Amino acid sequence: MIFKHSGWAKSVALLAAFAVLSSCGLPRVGPNKREIFAGSVQREGDAFIVSVNRRVTTATAIYPALGFTPAFLDAGVLGSDTIRPGDTLGLTIYENVEDGLLVPEGAPATVLNEVQVDGDGFIFVPYAGRIRAAGNSPEAIRRIITEGLGSQTPDPQVLVRRLAGDGATVSVVGGVGGSGVYPIERPTRTLSAMLAQAGGLAIPQEVAQVTVVRGNMREKVWFEDIFTHPRYDIALRDGDRILVEQDSRSFSALGATGSQQLVDFERQVISAIEAIALVGGLSTAIADPTGVFVFRNEPEEIAEAVLNRNDMVGPQRMVYVLDLTEPTGMFEARDFAIRDGDTVYVTEAPYVQFQKILGALTGATGAASTLASTASSN
CATH class of the missing domain: 3.10.560.10 (Outer membrane lipoprotein wza domain like)
Incomplete structure (x- = not known):
């Protein structure tokens, strides 16, 4: 069979291309603004879609409350000088006699290292007996040992120092x-x-x-x-x-941004504009600056403050909208705080999808021309 009218063949191919485009979607980064707004409670979904302004920014400015009670x-x-059970003491004892109780002959003093305070708080010193150390300072222990030895050796001199032990x-x-x-x-x-x-x-x-x-x-x-x-x-x-x-907090960045990834918090507070900057900013080729969205499950009390209602029950799905082209849009994005678990999503500009359709149709038209030329030559 021979096609004698190439224009008719091109029309058939073009209609076929339209049929293909209508039956399967073109690639894109995610939902567009129309589809997101369709998910609002006023339409087909269960999320509250809220435009960010100063009141919303203030109501949602919730940061991790850390601090000591x-x-x-x-x-x-x-008191670092207070002795406790488990501490280790070092004792140095001087005696003013040649044949002392503890000092070896010819030595100026005797040193007792690693004298540990027992679990009941006591230490044992030869000739002075069992002495309570816990709760006393080294100076108080020195006096107690001196008194204990003083009745047996003339004018003993005692030094007590606290060593690093396993007490406190x-x-x-x-x-x-x-x-x-x-x-x-x-x-x-x-x-x-x-x-x-x-x-x-x-x-x-x-x-x-x-x-x-x-x-x-x-x-x-x-x-x-x-x-x-x-x-x-x-x-x-x-x-x-x-x-x-x-800090284990993070947020997700998706859509027409420089990169799509899970981003860890790099500081205590991150704003929406900083969140976008952390993933390379808006994609200059495809991003729609009027379609910056933040998806979040908001606690009941915050949702009520944002929506100016008092009938909420439990956490609410919230979608916050940032339009960077508004006169105060950049300021609102700078002041709007991103929280743990947020999803920051940037939509494609409307013309991007049109370009994709046009490109697909152009390709389909080229294919139709090739088909028609082939048919005419047969």
């Missing part, structure tokens, strides 16, 4: 230079000093969080706040457990 803040610094200790683990168990000594009685003793941070300090576990209490603070707010540099207690870890 008065139970931690009001705890006084431990804390454990430090996580993102530090050296995890371990450290004694609470005069230089390390506060949180910042103990972190320094453990080698400092091994993770970025901007996103470092410090958790202190004391008994059945567990409280957390930003590392930077320890120095910004000195009252957070709390006094440590025997048995404290200190955990240093990196």
Whole structure:
């Protein structure tokens, strides 16, 4: 069979191309604005779509509340000279006689190292007997030993020093230079000093969080706040457990951005404009600056504040819309806070899909011309 009219053949091929385009969608980065708005509660979906303004920005400005309660803040610094069970003492005893009770002949003094305070708080010193050390200072222990030996040797001189023992200790683990168990000594009685003793941070300090576990209490603070707010540099207690870890918050970036990825928080607070910048900004070739969306499950109380309602029940699906072309659009995006688990999505500009359709049709038309030419030559 021979086609004598090439125009008729081109028309048939063009109609076939239209049929193909109508039956299958062209590639794209995700839903367009019309499809997103169709998911609102006013239409076919269950999400509240809200344009971001100053009131919305204020109502949603919720940041991680980290800090210590008065139970931690009001705890006084431990007296580093107070002896506790488990501490280790060093004793040096001088006697003013040649044939002393403890001092070897010809030696100026006797040294008793590694004298450990037992679980009941006592130490044993030859000729002075069992002496209560826990709760006393080294000076008080010196006087007690001197009195105990004074009745048996003339004018004994006693020196008592506290060594690093296993009495008052804390454990430090996580993102530090050296995890371990450290004694609470005069230089390390506060949180910042103990972190320094453990080698400092091994993770970025901007996103470092410090958790202190004391008994059945567990409280957390930003590392930077320890120095910004000195009252957070709390006094440590025997048995404290200190955990240093990196902030685990993240958000997803999808659509017409420089890259699509899961992004970890690099600072305590990230705005919408910073979130876009972190993934390479808007794609200049395809992004629609009027279609920047933030998808979030909002707690009931915040949803009510945003929507100015009081009948919400449970978390609500919210879609916040940012139009960067509005007179205040860039400011709103700069002030709107991104939260953990958010999805930032940028739609394609409408003309992009038109270009794809046009390109597909152009390709289909070219194919039709080739088909018609082939048919005419047969």
